[in-house]
Amino acid sequence: MQINWRYQGKEPIKIKTFLKEKGVSRRLLASIRFHGGELLLNGFPGRKVDQMEFTDQLTLRLPAEKSRQQLQPSYVPLDILYEDRDFLLVNKPARVPSIPSFLYPNDSLINRVWGYYLLRGYQGIIPHIATRLDRDTSGVVLFGKHRYAHALLDQQLQAHQVEKTYLAMLSGKITTAHFLLELPLDRVPGSFIKRRVEVTGKRASTEMWKLAGFPQATLCKVRLHTGRTHQIRVHSAYLGHPLVGDTLYGGELSQQLQRQALHCHKIVFFHPFKQKKIEVVAQLPADLQKYLEENQRGELS
Known part of the structure; x- marks a missing residue:
């Protein structure tokens, strides 16, 4: 794997300073030095203390992993x-x-x-x-x-710069169109898996928008501002509207859906090598789509 940069700065800069600005850690540089990688300045072996001038090309060849x-x-x-x-x-x-x-x-x-x-x-x-x-x-x-x-x-x-948007089916009817939950989370004592809202826990922030209401459930768009384990599941249950199918936190299974009704719909992140944002979407899978349609028709059991 090879990464190339063309230096566009007006003032000379040391290679180690330039690489630090590019997010290259000391640990990665050590791995390059001792495990088969290369650092090249204009095609020739370079050192961290060497200086780069305007239009110089720096090449980072990563060692095999x-x-x-x-x-x-x-x-x-x-x-x-x-x-x-x-x-x-x-x-x-x-x-x-x-x-x-x-x-x-x-x-x-x-x-x-x-x-x-x-x-x-x-x-x-x-x-x-x-x-x-x-x-x-x-x-x-x-x-x-x-x-x-x-x-x-x-x-x-x-830095919470990766935007993750979920689609979630919460049990029951929710009337509020938009709300923000700031509820800290911690482990349930004696359980390796389960979490709960706890004032002494770690900060957890979840934002929800109601998209559609159905006889037995509410479809919400959910955005995470922190990334705690089971965050959406615990916050939904704390509201009294556990995710459909989430039996760990009080949700009920149905014949049509035998798992928690939660889907990571979209991720947006900054591509550091292409210098642009990338947005990727995954449409609802067949089981959630079927549940939504049958809920809408009132055919659930």
Whole structure:
């Protein structure tokens, strides 16, 4: 993997200063130095202390990456929403975990992306997942295709600059058109999985807009301003309107929908290499679309 820049500054600048401005960490530079990468100034080996002049070209050749664990490839086809040299966005189906675990070691979304990379013959890169979804939540998941891209995404995530919009079906009727929830979250004592609203917890901010009301549920657009575990699910339950199908937090299953009614509809992020915003949308999957239509007709059971 090779990254190129053409310096456009009027004043000379040291390579290490330029790279710091580009979000290249000391750790990544050390990896380049000691694990097979290269730093080239106008095609020749460069040092961090060398100076760049106007129109100089700097090349960063990243070392080949190896997984820290024995990652098993899964060759289940992916629904690719967007892909370029640096980023991959995938439409995750429900009932597929984002990452491998003890219960699901070989067929998480990461396993599937790894299998996709192998089938495509990609060399020297491994899956770097930047956004995760619960196993039963569907929708857009964002990957960096190399270590540097992932690091730049992480900076955006830490600064809350990645915009994630969800579609959620909340149980019951909601009359308020728009509301903002500022409710801190913490673990439920004795549970590794479950969360609750707790005044001493970590800040959690969720914004909701009512899109449509139905006899048994309300469809809402949801935007996260923080990224806490189960944030939408816990905030919805705290309102007294748990997500349809979310039995962990008081929602009820129906014959038409056997999982929580939550879908990551859209992700917007800044592409640091193309210098523009990228917007990627995943339409409602068939099970949620069917539930919505049958709710509208009053045919649910």
